[in-house]
Every structure is written in structure tokens, then in C-alpha cells.
Amino acid sequence: MIYCQGTKMLRSRNRKYCRICYFCSGTFDKGNFVKIRNVYNIGKNKIKRMHLLLILFGAIVSYFFWIQYIYYRQNSAKSRKHWLRFMLCRDKQIKSSQTSDLTGDVRALFLTAHPDDECMFFAPAILRLVELNASVHLLCLSQGNYYNQGFQRREELLDSCAVLGIPASQVTIHDCNTSSRPHNRRPRETTTAQDLQIQLLHLGDRLRPATQTADKTGELPDDPNVEWSISMASSLILKHIRAHSINLVLTFDGRGVSGHSNHTAIYKAVSYLASIGNIPDDCSLLSLLTIGVLRKYLFFLELPISWLLPSDLCCVIGSKGYIQAKRAMLCHRTQLLWFRYLYIWFSRYMIINTFQVIDQGPKNLKIY
Template sequence: MAAGPWCWGTPAALALPVLLLLLLGGARRLRRGRAGARGGARGGGRALVLTAHPDDEAMFFAPALLGLRSAGAAPAVLCCSAGNYYNQGEIRKKELEQSCCVLGIPASDVTVIDHRWSRSCCGVHLRRCSIQRTDTVTTSFAVFPNPVFLFFASNSLEATGDQRSEILQNTGTCRTAPGSRDLPDDPAVEWDTQLLATLVLEHIEAKNINLVVTFDAGGVSGHANHISLYNAVRYLHSEGKLPEGCRVLVLESVNLCRKYISFLDVFISCLLPGDALFILTEEETEQAKRAMRCHRSQLLWFRRLYLRFSRYLVLNSLRLL
């Protein structure tokens, strides 16, 4: 008598739960054993995690930040916008500082760039960059194409309403109109590669960075601002502008299925080739989630689901550029 579907289906139905239990057990053992970096930073180096918005450091890079800190790489965070899409920039800066504190990153190593530009009445393009370290007051400066035109101010130069700022230089007086955001928090806007590369390189050189960690060409979520960071760092790398010995690790974007299977992706990531892999223990994963919860203004319902299911709160797989 030929075997019916039930005869064949019963062993398969019994084997599937067993296989899932084996995968779960294997993933948990790997997490407890902690696969660290296969490559990347060595102890005594200085790492920079380059993000686009406040909350990126917790949503996407917490495993790398915690892993680099454990490896003695003294990671710093450079956030290239204040996340002001819904006019919450000031709130989000404070949340970023709180999140980094949970991740063990001191405020002195957290920097937010809020870049603006305007055109002066005398035809000179004036770029303004407000660079704020979270433990200090904001410092703004204006940079003209000619190095002669360099003006530093202890307070923001940005004018509001009908107000205008006057800049007195040895070449004359320029009145500047209020600038518009040149690096806006906007999923539809690609940031200027040359401008962003200049700002990032200045920070790399000032902090003596020898490892940069940022998004890959997919930006994890496809956000245009994330992809812009990759384009800027790729430009610096391909043009040989990075300091000697400075390497770049980019965070791997994965398909939707892998993105939301949490620690089950540990097993898959360990089998695939890569240059660095940071896997958090269960305690460290809770630490990463606490950091994300510091971003209270962003905790909408779908981000609460992200907290529960995202693999980026458990592991980071990265590749060298």
C-alpha cells in the first residue's frame, strides 16, 4: 500500500519544531560566546560611527558601538543632522546624548552637525555650519570659498524673521539672508557629497580617527540621507583623502526577512562571508533597547515592533570598503 500524504507529512511536521529549537539554541550559544570582530578595529585605535539622524546610533549601530568599546577602540559618534523633519531637532539632540550615555559613549565624544547655507548680497556663497558637541555650547562658523574670508562666532549666525546678520571683514560688509538647511533630515533628499565629505574629513582629522563605521549603499532602510553618508565616505576613500591607515566598515543591508528575525539571523550571518561581525549578548541587547527607548519622541508603534524584532539590535555584520 502506497504511503499517503499523512505518512510523509507527520515526520516532516515533527522535524520542523526540532530544527527550529536547534537553530534557537545554536543562535543563543553563539550570542553567549560572542563572536566579535572578524576584522576592523584593534585595541588602542579610535573609531567613528557616522550617522545621519539622532536614533541611528541605537537603531542600527548599537552592536558596533558596544563591540568597539569592548575592544578598546574608544568610539565616537558624528551625527550629520539634528533630525528636524518634524521640528523636533532640539529634543532629539538631548535624546541622542541620553542614548549614547546608555551605550557608554561620553557626551564629549558625541557631535551633531547642523549645516546651513545662504547667498550673500554681494554674490559670495556663504556656508554656515553649526557644530554642536553635546556637552558644550554651539559653535558656528562661516566659510567662504576664499580662505581670507573666515569668520568665527561664539553664537549662531542664523537670522530669524526679518532680521539679518552683518559680517564685517577687511574686504567690506556683507548682509546675509537666513540660510536654508543644506543637510536636511528628509528621506527624499540626497545630501551634497562634496560638502558632506569635507565636514566628515575635518572631524576624522580632528579626532585622529583610524576606523569609520557607517551605512552601506543600501542605507539599511533605503533612506536617502543614510545613502548620502556612504557616498561621501566612498568618495573620500576612492580619492585617497582619508588619513593613512584609516579604514572604513559599512553596515550590511539585508533583505526584509532577515531584517526582522532578531537573533535568529545570528546563525545566518555567521555562515556568510564578512569582514566584521558584532553580536550582542542578551544583556547587551537589553542595553541597546534601553538606548533606543531614550528616543521617546520617535517611539511610534512601528518602532516598538522594531525594538522587538530587528536584527540590528542584536548584531551588526559589516564589510570593509
């Protein structure tokens, strides 16, 4: 072994240069050694960066594989059997041979406040239930007459439900003949300036809390500033459940996904029915979980988070289902403002739904 003066390391006799500084063993130039040493440090830093990039790339690839695993697990035959057990007989044991016979026994009711809620928020659950050959019903408690477009939005809702697989005979829209804001009626054809003004009014109204009540009018108008009558909404819901022998109800939770007062009013009405025990014994109640804004717009990247966090039911659709939900949303032509396109492209509610069970109180409870 020969001692290298540049790196203070030993090299073998059969090597002409040191492995690190590559100086000849016979001469040593300190200036050249410093330059070579700097080049070595730069190369060492590049290797570290390459290692970090490889680790980051591996983490991203692993995350995407995880998403694929969760998706296929959620859409497996075992997951479908879990759906049926949960929806029909949560307290009973169902044999594997019986699950295929129970698909026709599911009678699901989606409770929405406005036309377009069914595809903006509930499309994954609707498509999964239709895939299971369940009988899916929709009750929309207003016809979206905020800008005097009730008739047009009613037609758009029927077109959207047809795309999602809900027949028109199973779609019910509560009729509210009068517009809640007659001074802000929107004609069928508007100018660019009028469209911009309506968009600003729309955004401002979503941020303003409810200040009025609809108890005196006896109606359920499409208006974020009007607080719906809980007694009237609950009576309409209960009547629809009993008329169609519904055994699964899906609606908003206490925060209403978007914070709209009409959304939260439906949850209050369903919770009221559940608390007094008026819901039939064989009927399950589910509320769509509201998540934060950051998670809300992560699109399919949010799937592992929803899978890890606790929920009673999780619905996931793939690219084919997303295209179908997008087609349903495009049926609502009057609602296709610029921020709705952003919602279609980035919202996780277009492909993922997570639900929580609404607890039911004692049956046939009377309050004096």
C-alpha cells in the same frame, strides 16, 4: 506456523491472533477485516505524522543550539582578538600578549544622519567596541529638525549615547538652524489627530525619492526629499577624522539600510574620500550591510544566515546588550511611533551588525 486468511500472513502456533489483523485463526469475517485494516492504516498514518513532528522538533532544537554556538563563538576571546587585528593591524602579525594592550588604541567613529540612527542600526557594534574599551566617537550630520524638534532630539541623542557608553564629549552634532519644512512644524504638545497626520506624512516622505538638492543652501537638513551636498559632507567627515585621529570609521552602505537618501549620502561622501585617497593610511572604513525585509525582521533567528553569508566583520550581542540597546532607543521619545516599537521587537539590527570593507584608492590622488 499457521496461515492467517485475513492478512495472508503466517503466524506462530503459540499466538492466538495474527499480529496485524488480530483475527482468530478459526474464523474469517471479511467485513470485520476491512474495519480492522482501516484502523491499522489510520494508526500507521499517525505514526508517520509523529515522525514528521519529531523531525521538525529536532530541526528547531538544533537550529536554536546552532544560534547559541554562533553567539558564544562570536563573543569568545579569540573573536575579540580578531576584532583587534582587523581594526588596527590587518597586515601585521599581533602576538597574543599584545592584544590586551591595543584596546585603548582603537578610535572608532560612527557616522549617522539623524539622532536615533546610532541605536536603531549601530547598537551592536557600539556596545562591542565599548566592551573592548575602545574610544568611540559619534558624528551626526543633522540634528533631526524635520518637524522642528531639533533641540529636543539633540538632548535625546545625548541620553541615548550615555546609555550606549559614549560620553557626551565624544558626540558631535552638525547644527542646521533652519527647518527644511517650516509649514510642517510640530509643537511640543500635539493632539491625537495631529500625531496621526505627522505619521502619515512621515511614511509618505520615506517612500518619495529625493527631488531637491542642498548644494545651494550649504546645509545638511533632515529631509528625505533633499539630496545632501557630497562635498560638504565629505569635508565635515574628513575634518572630524583628522581632528580626533580616527582609525576606524563605520557608517551606512550604498542602500542606507532603510533606503533614506540622507543615509546613502553619507556613504557617497565616505566613498568619495576613499576613492581620492584622502583617508589616513591607518584608518579602516566599514559599511553596514543592508539586508532584505524578510531577513531584517527575523530578529535573532537571522543570526545563522548572517554567519554563513560573506562579510568582513560581524557583531552580535546577547540579551543584556539588547536590553541596553532597547533602553537607548526608548530615550528617543519623539520618535516612538507604533512602527518603531515593532522595529525594536523584531529587527535583527538591534542585535546583529555585519560590515563590509570600503575599498580605498591611491593615497593623495589629485583630480584636475
